[in-house]
Amino acid sequence: MLQMDGVQKIYRTDLVQTYALRSLSLRVAEGEFVAVTGPSGSGKTTFLNIAGLLETFEAGTYRLDGEDVSKLSDHARSRLRNVKIGFIFQSFNLIPDLNVYDNVDVPLRYRGMAGSERKRRITEALERVGLASRHQHLPSQLSGGQQQRVAIARALAGSPRILLADEPTGNLDSLMAREVMNMLEEINAQGTTIVMVTHDPELARRVHRNIHVMDGQVSDLDQRLAA
Amino acid sequence: MLGYYLQLGFRNLRRSPVLTALIILTLAVGVAASMSTLTVLYMMSGDPIPQKSSRLLTLKLDNYPLDFNDTDEKLPGILTWTDVRNLREDAKGLRRTGLYGISGIVYPNKEGVKNFFADGVAVDADFFAMMDAPFIAGGAWTAAEDRSEARVAVIAAPLAEKLFGKESAIGRNLRMDSEEFRVVGVLHDWKPTPKFYRMDGNSSAGSDADDIFIPLSTALAAHRDVSGNTSCYSNADPGFEGLMRSECIWLRYWVELGSEAERAEYRDYLSAYVQRQKQLGRLPRPDKSALYNVREWLQEIEVVDDDTRLQTWLAFGFLSVCLVNTIGLLLAKFTARTAEIGVRRALGATRSQIFLQYLSEAAALGLVGSIIGVAGAFGMLHLLAKQSPNLEQYARMDPTMLATTVLLSVLAAVIAGLLPTLRATQVVPALQLKSQ
Amino acid sequence: MEIRPILSALRHNLTGALLIATQVALTLAIISNSASVIRERLAVSQRDSGVDAESRILTQRPILFSQIDLANLIQTDLDALRAIPGVESVTVTNQVPMGRSGWSSTFATERVPTAPNQSAGLYFDGGRLLETFGLKLVEGRGFRDDEIVNIDPKVQNPPPTGVLLTRRLAEALFPGQSQFVGRVFYQGNTPDSEELRVIGVIERFTTPWAQTGPGNEYAVVFPARYLNPFNHYVVRAAPGAEAQVRKAMEEALEKNEPGRVSNGQYSIQEMRDRRYRGERALAWLLVSVTVFLLGVTASGIVGMASLWVNLRRKQIGVRRALGATRGDIVRYFLTENLIITSAGIAVGVLAAWGLNGVLMSELSVPRLPLDYLLSGVLLMLLLGVVAVLGPALRAAKLSPALATRSV
Ligand SMILES: Nc1ncnc2c1ncn2[C@@H]1O[C@H](COP(=O)(O)OP(=O)(O)O)[C@@H](O)[C@H]1O
Numbered sequence A: 001m002l003q004m005d006g007v008q009k010i011y012r013t014d015l016v017q018t019y020a021l022r023s024l025s026l027r028v029a030e031g032e033f034v035a036v037t038g039p040s041g042s043g044k045t046t047f048l049n050i051a052g053l054l055e056t057f058e059a060g061t062y063r064l065d066g067e068d069v070s071k072l073s074d075h076a077r078s079r080l081r082n083v084k085i086g087f088i089f090q091s092f093n094l095i096p097d098l099n100v101y102d103n104v105d106v107p108l109r110y111r112g113m114a115g116s117e118r119k120r121r122i123t124e125a126l127e128r129v130g131l132a133s134r135h136q137h138l139p140s141q142l143s144g145g146q147q148q149r150v151a152i153a154r155a156l157a158g159s160p161r162i163l164l165a166d167e168p169t170g171n172l173d174s175l176m177a178r179e180v181m182n183m184l185e186e187i188n189a190q191g192t193t194i195v196m197v198t199h200d201p202e203l204a205r206r207v208h209r210n211i212h213v214m215d216g217q218v219s220d221l222d223q224r225l226a227a
Numbered sequence B: 001m002l003g004y005y006l007q008l009g010f011r012n013l014r015r016s017p018v019l020t021a022l023i024i025l026t027l028a029v030g031v032a033a034s035m036s037t038l039t040v041l042y043m044m045s046g047d048p049i050p051q052k053s054s055r056l057l058t059l060k061l062d063n064y065p066l067d068f069n070d071t072d073e074k075l076p077g078i079l080t081w082t083d084v085r086n087l088r089e090d091a092k093g094l095r096r097t098g099l100y101g102i103s104g105i106v107y108p109n110k111e112g113v114k115n116f117f118a119d120g121v122a123v124d125a126d127f128f129a130m131m132d133a134p135f136i137a138g139g140a141w142t143a144a145e146d147r148s149e150a151r152v153a154v155i156a157a158p159l160a161e162k163l164f165g166k167e168s169a170i171g172r173n174l175r176m177d178s179e180e181f182r183v184v185g186v187l188h189d190w191k192p193t194p195k196f197y198r199m200d201g202n203s204s205a206g207s208d209a210d211d212i213f214i215p216l217s218t219a220l221a222a223h224r225d226v227s228g229n230t231s232c233y234s235n236a237d238p239g240f241e242g243l244m245r246s247e248c249i250w251l252r253y254w255v256e257l258g259s260e261a262e263r264a265e266y267r268d269y270l271s272a273y274v275q276r277q278k279q280l281g282r283l284p285r286p287d288k289s290a291l292y293n294v295r296e297w298l299q300e301i302e303v304v305d306d307d308t309r310l311q312t313w314l315a316f317g318f319l320s321v322c323l324v325n326t327i328g329l330l331l332a333k334f335t336a337r338t339a340e341i342g343v344r345r346a347l348g349a350t351r352s353q354i355f356l357q358y359l360s361e362a363a364a365l366g367l368v369g370s371i372i373g374v375a376g377a378f379g380m381l382h383l384l385a386k387q388s389p390n391l392e393q394y395a396r397m398d399p400t401m402l403a404t405t406v407l408l409s410v411l412a413a414v415i416a417g418l419l420p421t422l423r424a425t426q427v428v429p430a431l432q433l434k435s436q
Numbered sequence C: 001m002e003i004r005p006i007l008s009a010l011r012h013n014l015t016g017a018l019l020i021a022t023q024v025a026l027t028l029a030i031i032s033n034s035a036s037v038i039r040e041r042l043a044v045s046q047r048d049s050g051v052d053a054e055s056r057i058l059t060q061r062p063i064l065f066s067q068i069d070l071a072n073l074i075q076t077d078l079d080a081l082r083a084i085p086g087v088e089s090v091t092v093t094n095q096v097p098m099g100r101s102g103w104s105s106t107f108a109t110e111r112v113p114t115a116p117n118q119s120a121g122l123y124f125d126g127g128r129l130l131e132t133f134g135l136k137l138v139e140g141r142g143f144r145d146d147e148i149v150n151i152d153p154k155v156q157n158p159p160p161t162g163v164l165l166t167r168r169l170a171e172a173l174f175p176g177q178s179q180f181v182g183r184v185f186y187q188g189n190t191p192d193s194e195e196l197r198v199i200g201v202i203e204r205f206t207t208p209w210a211q212t213g214p215g216n217e218y219a220v221v222f223p224a225r226y227l228n229p230f231n232h233y234v235v236r237a238a239p240g241a242e243a244q245v246r247k248a249m250e251e252a253l254e255k256n257e258p259g260r261v262s263n264g265q266y267s268i269q270e271m272r273d274r275r276y277r278g279e280r281a282l283a284w285l286l287v288s289v290t291v292f293l294l295g296v297t298a299s300g301i302v303g304m305a306s307l308w309v310n311l312r313r314k315q316i317g318v319r320r321a322l323g324a325t326r327g328d329i330v331r332y333f334l335t336e337n338l339i340i341t342s343a344g345i346a347v348g349v350l351a352a353w354g355l356n357g358v359l360m361s362e363l364s365v366p367r368l369p370l371d372y373l374l375s376g377v378l379l380m381l382l383l384g385v386v387a388v389l390g391p392a393l394r395a396a397k398l399s400p401a402l403a404t405r406s407v
């Protein structure tokens, strides 16, 4: 499903070059639920950004769903993101000016889907996260957990092949965190591949596999080989 | 504290320089455009002789033939010689003068100066005192000289300089056409704006300053041609004598009253005069005579023309767009600093302190904008004067207008800053702003 | 891209949107009215005067001071002017078209005071006036040299009764007629008014004042030299000979009576420029105001759009992460701007009409033609798109990684 070999990412500023990733290689198989752990600044978000085609990289190869995506245009990468990838962010990232319904609608609009189809998917996704009755609310009128559930609905509505989550529970209390985690497991059970960055050892234990990133590399040699 | 805010304000001008420049430019352009046209309007509708404008009257008489097919046209403000002579002889009011435009070729008695054409007016001796015309040398001629049709003249300073250089002009001779005039007085560069005493709704009479003033009696005796409108609605005998005897109208008449209160009395006299003339078989139509003081007269002849009014409208439309734009840009500038306001509030700034700080910043912008705007207004006035000689006399900024301009632009900036400032005070105190 | 989500987002930035819409509305109202005034003024300043080659017709008005034998002096002047190489024709007259001062009189078809009275410019043809100005006759004939008489104002000879008039005046005096030669009319509408007879009709000849109204083409030409010192000499220079004729004209007139004062030498073209200076000045003032206004409004849109882009950096990143292409982002801002501009335009159209109504009743401003309003609408739409393009493109360049990185 997801295959990276020797991916290297350097952030250049005027003064310094930061090696965010140095020769990162890993594989995630279809249907897996993988947790990415590691200390702050180790390159987890960078990895996720590259995996989600949000950023480009300097060296190495990256195949998503069998397709080499290293040389795709910005436009093609946008389309791929829209169709194949779902995102869940630590700070939810709902659009504050839009209500719940319209927030879930955003990626579907970009896919140019017909109105009736969008409506069906939005309702379905909101029902799945248990927020169908709140579709008229603005993000500011929801709790953190509810916001994150809307974000999950938004990620699910497009039926992505892979779900990328960057510390999805980082801004939530443990009760809500567990709730969100339950939801993710449910989604994974229905066949969606999930890669989740997390700090929470408890959550990390609940997934199929842990990948530990350290200093821009997968630290655990076994994990690398196993992949 | 205000000092601190203004200082902050000026320092903040350097933040987001493009936006700041845009705001200042917008304000400056709006102020320049509106102030330059407003200045012209103000000068046009200004009172050229405020100290006595209500005591200085001119008049209209209806001497059309009985069957004249007039529609609703205004009476012209010029009179027959018969009426002017009668009014002068009746000698009502404190001072009085008849008046008509003259012109002639001046022969300078000086090396290197060619003959030239000069404009002037024929007036009575009272004219100078009535109009408060300032002399730099000599003075008006006497009433006796009026009666004796003396060849005397009062000339304007630029003409005196041109003809006689630095030497005194008093007592020197001025040759106009085939006549010699003795200069008895030199006027200061006297430019009542507008030139109300001659204007009769025909704009060309209003532009240049008059150079030569000679006694009306002398001009008439010499049959000096009329420079200006002459209207005849019934036939006149040939020649100047014919014109003087005719019902043609071509002279203006001004009277100065001792006080405004005498106006009613003068009004009665005028009605009685019209009745007397009717008994003599003149002025056959119903009495439509009218009196105007200086301000009323300027209004009657519509000194402020449609184009000037259009420009003024336009300037204010323009200013309003500039103001709306400034509000928008200030809003942009202030909103971009929401985080800073939040922090300031968290650090203990009260709403009113934030309000004052941001309003001071708007005022600082206004101050800079006004300086550029004033410079722009001067430039625009210069252009206006160049483009239209009729406007030249009006396109001058006086201290009142200058102060108004500065005040207006600061006020404009503060008004424009009000809404964005109020919005700024709504920001909730926070040390760190939540994302989005 | 649909409009509803954009509208709901706009609701949260209402102040800015309203400011921009107001600005667009005011600008549209002002520029469409300005444009129609500009057109009217420029059209007035370009009206045909009937003179065929305005830059080649030169006029000079020396003030003759030896008042003894004016008839002779004028003839000598004319002979001297005619002798100048490059001069095609010469005349003397009391006034010139667009010269801004001159004679007018009233004319009527009946000698009763209730009869309609047309005010018209009164020209004297001192011989060869039509030829010199290059005027076209549409009916009848011009004056023969032997018809030209001298009028001495001190004696007041009766003026000749056979006259030329302009077609417009003829049509106004004799409504519904198409043949005018031989018709009788009067100078004035009183019982003692002079009787006149039409011997020729000039296609077009503007008055010295070139009024804005139809009266600018009302003129009557008498075959006479009026013996006062203020006549205009008019010469017609051959093409290319203008400069040389100008100089020679000046010299010839100076030589005939040294020390003369002349009120300057002008071509009819220059007279036109002076006559219409006010119209042109106003037109150019309006043009510059229009340009400035468009600039100001554009800057307002740029400023507001930049602010919105900055405030929505995160949101843009999220949209990009959710699959929006760069084009989608640009389209979003364009659509949003289009909505605001259109709202402004809708109000602006009403404001333009309202303003026009007020201006028409208060000032001499023409009715606003529909096509000007439409052009204004298109211009504002275009302005909005162009102004928002910069910020929108900047927004599209924002990295999708902003979704995970920025605060
Ligand atoms: N835009 C950027 N410019 C420069 N350095 C960056 C940028 N983004 C991340 N980095 C650096 O790259 C490294 C990895 O960052 P990140 O992937 O965000 O770490 P994590 O998510 O594991 O905490 C860090 O050292 C960080 O400082």
Ligand SMILES: [Mg+2]
Residues within 6 Å of the ligand: A044, A045, A046
């Ligand atoms: Mg991170």
